Amino acid sequence: MARTRVAVRCVDCSFEARYDGLPTARAALDxxxxxxxxxxxxxxxxxxxxxxxxxxxxxxxxxxxxANADSPLVDPEPPER
Known part of the structure; x- marks a missing residue:
């Protein structure tokens, strides 16, 4: 089972780290x-x-x-209002 892995690297110094998720990587970057x-x-x-x-x-x-129309993740019709 693959996991999300994100590498963060500073162009200007030696800061470099890897994270298991996008939110933590983005927080470290910011x-x-x-x-x-x-x-x-x-x-x-x-x-x-x-x-x-x-x-x-x-x-x-x-x-x-x-899109894969047969996927349960895709809803091709927007809900009616």
Whole structure:
């Protein structure tokens, strides 16, 4: 079972870390940038299986013609108001 893994690396100093989720990686990136004024980059190394499936089912571009219409994750009809 794949997990989400995110690498965070500072362009201006030796700060580098890996995280098991997007929220913690984003918080670390924001904190380092705010505290130092440095430019920090992140790379998503892997995604949890459910996130990958949702992306595949939605289609790369998110357009209806690219989606997997048989997926329980895709609702092709917006709710009526």
């Amino acid at each position: 904190e380092h940038e705010s505290a130092t004024g440095h430019e920090v980059r992140w790379e998503i190394e892997s995604l949890a299986d459910g996130v990958s499936r949702a992306g595949d089912d939605a289609g790369v571009c998110g357009r209806p013609e690219c």
